Amino acid sequence: MSDFADAARNGLTPAALEEVLRQIGAERYHNRHPYHHRMTAGTLTRAELQAWALNRYCYQAMIPRKDATIIARAEDPEFRVEWRRRIEDHDGQTGWDGGIARWIKLATGLGLDEEMVKSERFALPATRFAVGAYLSFCASRSLLEAVASSLTELFSPVIIGERVPAMLAKYSYVTEDTLAYFMPRLTQAPRDSDFALAYVRKHATDPERQQAVIDALLFKCDILWAMLDALDHAYGEGGNIPPGAFVPEAR
Template sequence: MNILSPDELAAALRRIGAERYHNLHPFHKRLHSGQCSIDEVRAWALNRYCYQRIIPFKDAAVLARMDDVELRRVWRQRIVDHDGEIGDAPEGGLRRWLALTDGLGLDRAYVMSLEGALPAVRFACDAYVNFVSQKTLLEAIASSLTELFSPQIISERVSGMLQHYDFVDESVLRYFGHRLDQAPRDAEFALDYVTTHARTPETQRAALQALEFKCGMLWCQLDAIEHVYVNGNPFPGAWRPGLGMAARS
């Protein structure tokens, strides 16, 4: 691989998204077009909580590797976005996600226990935390670049879900509204960092592979959910419809 200009590297990163980002996954098409049963949406929200849960771990692991106070000040905001401000705005992305699982009738403690989550989803999430802890800082930051592609999927998701499902409303989907502001800000910063710091063929290849890793990590979660809950292949010990529901008040 020859060395790429920053613009060429940015274009190569975007091509990975165009080929591998999970907006292309059949389960997302199904979800957004109203073909999912409420139990399929529950399975998705319950499993996707595993991913929401590890985002602050992942960002803290990245933060712990940054030997530059300015970089840390910027990156820290991601943890604030997920965990909420101390004191005045105690919600944050993680609790907004739980508002969705609440809205779907799932018991919050059951969701948070991860007991019903599919092993493949848990392993993928753990792999992401390990990746950013063990690879170079450049690769850790490059793996966050799926944010470049998320505004489109989020817009499709919110409008599609509101239109097709009477069991969701804007209040339970509020997680996504916040991400529409946060993701482009984060992605722009990370793209600038990666195209500035990856200036050898080796580091450019590593950055591209980091984004491929991340796309695979997202995609395989949907494969697992689709295989078990759409195609009807029960997973021993995992959530099944009827389990883990909140008591009706």
């Protein structure tokens, strides 16, 4: 496992910086997490899939606020025009016909109650803390770091490509319609991450900024990893659901 703590100490060319960022994804993106492996192996219980959808909803629902936070800090109108597509993707034209609505469809397709999911009341506290940390990060760090933290999207087509076929093949109750969230993401995420990567390559011009970019992506990988850790601990084999969190129905 690489450390990355000093990866930029001697300064990096834009291409070398990109290589480090892609290496971080290869080592630390949450497609390396045991919970994801169990998902694609078909060995998650229905309760574990439900808990995943329920908790991940809190993340999805926060994304437009995170992106508005970034837009609010950007002085360049062209940047803002580019970035606002992200909000449109998630909120849609009515608030409930974009990515968030499609995530609700995933959750209800797995048997969860829509209002219960939307309330976010039964998510794991650790999910809320991770989601809050991501929002705070984008509000308090430099614009460059906020943009860099979005670069997990570079790796998103990989995880979707692993997840969708496996879920359809291995879980009889999962349908293509339930997974409607993921298809548009296969074009949206690369479009968004191409822009963010070009921005980072252009603006991370000294070792300090390059290291900040590297640390931002590590931080974001930590966020996604911690969300699966929390699910694993609460709903995996040990069964350690914290007080007040979602308790699956016995089936």
